[in-house]
Amino acid sequence: MVERRQLGGWLQGPGAAPPPDGVGDGDGGDGGVGMGRRVVALAIDWGFAVLIASGLMRPLQWGSLAPLAALLTMNVLLVGTAGFTAGHRIMGLRVERLDGAPPGPVRALVRSVLLCLAVPPLIWDRDQRGLHDKAAGTLVVRR
Numbered sequence: 689m690v691e692r693r694q695l696g697g698w699l700q701g702p703g704a705a706p707p708p709d710g711v712g713d714g715d716g717g718d719g720g721v722g723m724g725r726r727v728v729a730l731a732i733d734w735g736f737a738v739l740i741a742s743g744l745m746r747p748l749q750w751g752s753l754a755p756l757a758a759l760l761t762m763n764v765l766l767v768g769t770a771g772f773t774a775g776h777r778i779m780g781l782r783v784e785r786l787d788g789a790p791p792g793p794v795r796a797l798v799r800s801v802l803l804c805l806a807v808p809p810l811i812w813d814r815d816q817r818g819l820h821d822k823a824a825g826t827l828v829v830r831r
Contacts, residue, residue, distance in 0.1 A: 721781055721828045723816060729775030733759060736774055760804050768796030772831075782831045783821075791826050799824035 741754035766773045802820035811819045
């Protein structure tokens with residue numbers, strides 16, 4: 689049986705190469721995981737980062753960069769080793785290289801620094817890969 693993603697999307701035309709496995713599974717158009725899942729995963733990670741930062745600094749001052757530093761550290765360590773953060777895990781997502789391999793520490797660092805700048809994740813392509821994922825050579829897929 690032929691799947692829809694093997695036929696290509698209306699932008700790609702018929703016969704376009706199918707996206708990597710796990711991508712384009714109905715949650716985000718013809719390519720990436722939907723933005724809703726990613727935003728919820730980021731909100732979960734941000735909540736953990738605030739909890740960690742408030743445990744280190746009492747009381748947490750408005751405008752403090754401690755939660756952002758905690759988010760950066762969590763992302764680099766968890767995505768670089770396990771391929772997902774706590775938020776990704778809860779939402780059933782995984783970060784991987786384009787060839788399906790784990791991202792590794794360098795790609796995780798690039799992705800995490802750009803994620804913390806907030807603008808790259810808000811800019812994405814038709815496959816819903818954020819600029820931070822494109823720069824790091826990674827993509828978010830369902831587990």
